[in-house]
Amino acid sequence: MSETGSSPAAPNLVYCRCAYARVVPRKVKDGVLEALADAGVDFDAVPDLCEMSARKDPRLAEIAGGKDVTIAACYPRAVRWLFSSAGAPIDKERVTILNMREETAEAVAAAMVDRKNGGER
Amino acid sequence: MSGAGGLTLPVLRVALYEGRGARPLDGAHRFAVMQTLLEKGYRVTRIGSGDASRRPDDGNSLAVLGRFTEPQPAEAVGDAGGRVWFRDIGDETPDAVAALVEAIRAECEVHEPGGWKPWFPVIDFDRCTNCMQCLSFCLFDVYGVSKGGQIQVQNHDNCKTDCPACSRVCPEVAILFPKYRHGPIHGGEIQADDVRREAMKVDISALLGGDIYAALRDRSAKAKSRFSKERDEERALKERQKCLVKLQENLDIPxxxxxxxxxxDEIQAKAEAAKTRAQAAIDAAAARQEG
Incomplete structure (x- = not known):
């Protein structure tokens, strides 16, 4: 098991690339990915949470049930209902959603890396 | 929509392994490899510590990529029964790494990523009143009703890419399209003005008798015959066309x-069937409440 108590297959940082649309600014999604890669933290990078929701990917339940999970994606309301429609409702107390459509890469990356470092201290 | 046809197939996952028995990648290489694989539709888990047993093991096929300093089997079977491939990526370019993964994917029966833009409605059940208007409106059988009588999205891949029209006729602004350009349909917070604006659009459709699709479909046929009409009829048609264009713009139908x-004829038949299903669901819900 990992340090955070979740499955070794489930890092508690999740990054959504929104690979099939252009609604998340490229500069932001590249900036966040680059910062995560540079920080050397464990994380799960998914091409598209929407697609995972449509296929009811079991990994969504793993994420939703994780402890201190941070997801970098889009609008929290959209992400929350995407998980819910896949049968994996998010617990707002345990999961933080960061919005790459509105926030800067620096803000999102800092929030993710800080949470990770804080959570593992 | 061939890409979406694979929604029920398993996926090939990728682990970028940099723990014991492997040399780490530098940040720029790690970023470039992950970026390339994500753009090709692969899910990548970066593992920087521990040993190879920390790899994801959920029964899906898995490609473990690393700069291994210890010998690895070319292929193994995970504890959950999934096939696991190990590939040494050395200092390969991101494209070469992607080619390794593509070659593995070609070996197993898994979903081919990237063929479908995941575009479908998502219902905000904090707002939805289960009025079934979306079920009545959609001609493509995207919506259905659960055994418990609740509206739900059942056929995601039937949805027409980039068409948010059902969200525009929802009186409660309860339908999201996360990949839509504008709020609140993209999932942004809803303001009082948004509710008023959406309600006005529903009113426009009501003015046209609610039969929006038929009206739009009819538009081109009417346009073709307009030169044979009397002047007043032409004017009336122009007005109607103007109204329809506005409606089309408002609904943002591609x-x-x-x-x-x-x-x-098909539209009328489908609309009738959808209306019947919606009414049956509403009646069943009412009966449950009374019971």
């Missing part, structure tokens, strides 16, 4: 979707 609409 031209491709309009072009793919069924015939008028």
């Amino acid at each position: 031209a491709e979707v309009l072009a793919s609409l069924p015939t008028l």
Whole structure:
């Protein structure tokens, strides 16, 4: 098991690339990915949470049930209902959603890396 | 929509392994490899510590990539029964790494990523009143009703890419399209003005008798015959066309979707069937409440 108590297959940082649309600014999604890669933290990078929701990917339940999970994606309301429609409702107390459509890469990356470092201290 | 056809197939996952028995990648290489694989539709888990047993093991096929300093089997079987491939990526370019993964994917029966833009409605059940208007409106059987009588999205891949029209007729602004350009349909917070604006759009459709699709479908036929009409009829038609264009703009229906609409007879049959299903669901819900 990992340090955070979740499955070794489930890092508690999740990054959504929104690979099939252009609604998340490229500069932001590249900036966040680059910062995560540079920080050397464990994380799960998914091409598209929407697609995972449509296929009811079991990994969504793993994420939703994780402890201190941070997801970098889009609008929290959209992400929350995407998980819910896949049968994996998010617990707002345990999961933080960061919005790459509105926030800067620096803000999102800092929030993710800080949470990770804080959570593992 | 061939890409979406694989929604029920398993996926090939990728682990970028940099723990014991492997040399780490530098940040720029790690970023470039992950970026390339993500753009090709692969899910990548970066593992920087521990040993190879920390790899994801959920029964899906898995490609473990690393700069291994210890010998690895070319292929193994995970504890959950999934096939696991190990590939040494050395200092390969991101494209070469992607080619390794593509070669593994070609070996197993898994979903081919990237063929479908995941575009479908998502219902905000904090707002939805289960009025079934979306079920009545959609001609493509995207919506259905659960055993418990609740509206739900059942056929995601039937949805017409980039068409948000059902969200525009929802009186409660309860339908999201996360990949839509504008709020609140993209999932942003809803303001009082948004509710008023959406309600006005529903009113426009009501003015046209609610039969929006039929009206849009009818538009081109009317346009073709307009030169044979009397002047007043022409004027009336122009007004109606103007109204329809406005409606089309308001609903933001892509031209491709309009072009793919069924015939008028089919529309009427589908609309009738959807209306019947919606009413049956509403009646069943009412009966449950009374019971």
